[in-house]
Amino acid sequence: MKKCIIIFLSIPSLLFAQNKDNEVIVIKSDKQIEEFTSSLGQNELRLDFLDLLVFPALSVGFEKINDSSSGYGATLFLNLGGEDTIGEVYNDKFALTPYYRFYFLKSEDYGGYGLFAEIFTKFSFGKYEKFNDFWGQNQNNETLSYSDIAPGLAVGRKWINRKGFTFELLFGVGRNLLYKSKDDDSISRTAGIVRAGISVGKRF
Numbered sequence: 001m002k003k004c005i006i007i008f009l010s011i012p013s014l015l016f017a018q019n020k021d022n023e024v025i026v027i028k029s030d031k032q033i034e035e036f037t038s039s040l041g042q043n044e045l046r047l048d049f050l051d052l053l054v055f056p057a058l059s060v061g062f063e064k065i066n067d068s069s070s071g072y073g074a075t076l077f078l079n080l081g082g083e084d085t086i087g088e089v090y091n092d093k094f095a096l097t098p099y100y101r102f103y104f105l106k107s108e109d110y111g112g113y114g115l116f117a118e119i120f121t122k123f124s125f126g127k128y129e130k131f132n133d134f135w136g137q138n139q140n141n142e143t144l145s146y147s148d149i150a151p152g153l154a155v156g157r158k159w160i161n162r163k164g165f166t167f168e169l170l171f172g173v174g175r176n177l178l179y180k181s182k183d184d185d186s187i188s189r190t191a192g193i194v195r196a197g198i199s200v201g202k203r204f
Contacts, residue, residue, distance in 0.1 A: 040164045041065075044112075046201030048075075056080045061199060063101075065112035074098040075197075079126070091146075091189055095124040099154075113166075118154040120195065122174060123147075128189040150174040150193045164203035171196050 048059035057080055063073035077095040099120035103112060130142045152174020159167045172195040179191040 040160070041203040044071075044073075044166060044201050044203050046166065046168065046199040048197040048199045050196060050198040051077065059197065059199075061197075061201070063112075063201075065203075068112060069103050070101060071103070071112050072098075072100045077124075091128045092124045092126040094126070095122055097122040097195070103158075113158050113160045116156055116158065118156065118170075118172060120152055120154060120172065120174065122150040122152065122193060122195070124150065124176075146178075146189070148176045148178045150176045152193065152195060154195050160203070166199075166201040166203065168197065168199045168201065170199070 042065045044061075044063040044065065046061040046063070048061065051057040051059040058078045059075060061073060061075040063071050065071045075095075075097040077092060077097070079093045097120050099118050101116045101118045104115045104117075125145075125147045127143055127145050130144055152172055154170055154172020156168060156170035156172075158169075174193045174195060176191055176193060179189070
């Protein structure tokens with residue numbers, strides 16, 4: 001009888017110890033985060049739907065996840081609107097934007113995920129219209145080609161699921177280093193640039 005009582009009293013202690021062990025297993029260490037990040041893949045391809053719907057333009061991004069706290073890559077932009085978009089919607093015909101990112105993570109995050117800050121440099125090529133204003137009559141408008149370099153900063157947020165699909169929001173600003181005061185005659189070419197995107201991607 002005493003043995004039965006002892007066994008009965010020891011059951012809650014065993015269950016408590018088991019639950020305690022399970023809680024320890026759930027806690028993720030830095031090593032576990034890195035291992036899970038690696039299992040999803042270190043590379044990521046993204047398609048920017050904001051550029052596709054607004055301009056229209058094709059904007060494809062590639063990112064290499066360096067570790068759970070950083071990554072680097074580039075975005076390729078191609079204007080699909082043709083000559084009709086010059087000076088109207090968007091000047092760039094082609095742009096390449098390499099970048100480096102710093103992710104700010106919590107202990108439960110997957111890695112290469114969450115809030116981030118980004119340093120980028122945009123290399124752009126395109127055309128714009130320059131207005132030659134003769135006594136307010138706006139005659140003899142010129143279409144000029146240009147190339148420019150624009151360093152800048154951006155911030156964003158990335159989400160990722162267990163299948164490796166990502167969703168990203170991005171906003172940043174930069175400055176065209178080759179912009180000249182004579183370009184003020186164009187209403188569509190400016191000294192500053194905006195880098196923005198709403199993208200869906202996949203890790204592999």
